[in-house]
Amino acid sequence: MIRMLGAVCLAAGPVWLGMSAAAELAHRERALGALCAGLELMERELALRLTPLPQLMEELAHRTEEPARRLFSACRRALDGLERETFAHAWRRLTDQLPVSPEAKRALYPLGEVLGRYDGRGQQAAIAGARRELEGLRARAGEERRRLGKVYGALGVTAGAFLVILLL
Known part of the structure; x- marks a missing residue:
């Protein structure tokens, strides 16, 4: 019984590593999506209302998701x-x-x-260019x-099963 419990615990490690690697890929895609959505909102606000930068950053901080929310909120504080x-x-x-x-950061710089x-x-054109680059990076991250998400998950399960077989 103790041996079986140890084998299960040992198998859980590689499975967790594989699943967390797959989750990291999904997190990266969501982060790029949030930045794209934030830039799209910024572009619209400038096109329709030509909102002043402090007010724009404040609104974007409230209307976007992480990590875009954190960026716009910090930019608002930096304007002070x-x-x-x-x-x-x-x-x-x-x-x-x-x-x-780093490619996404270079697109935003x-x-x-x-x-x-x-x-x-001019601002709208720069935002549109950065958004297009980020959308391309997001599409690549999604692919x-x-x-690779399935590969990482399968490798984790396989490594866990291998360890169990090896130690039993």
């Missing part, structure tokens, strides 16, 4: 400290803290130089999740 740090520098620093790939500085059309 413009005498210490430029918005472009704060945007880059806050973008670096996002739990996304140029927005710090554009937001609040250019006319509405990777569908393909």
Whole structure:
């Protein structure tokens, strides 16, 4: 009985690792989706109302999901400290803290130089370009999740079963 309990506990480790790796792929896709949705809202607000940047960041912080919510909320706070740090520098620093790939961060970096500085059309064009890049990355992440998520789960179960067979 104790041997069987030990085998089950030992098998649970690799299964958990495989499932958590698959969950990480899904998390990455959701994060990119939240950023895409936030940029789409930003683009619409600028197109329809030309909302001032502080108010825009405040609204986006309330209307988006994580990690976009955290980015926009932190950007709103950074706007209060413009005498210490430029918005472009704060945007880059806050973008670096996002739990996304380096490619996604590079797609977002140029927005710090554009937001609040250019006319509405220029800002919209920059946001649309960044959103297109993020949507491409999201599509790739979704394909990777569908393909590799099953592989990671199967590898975890297989490794767990192998350990059980090996030790029994």
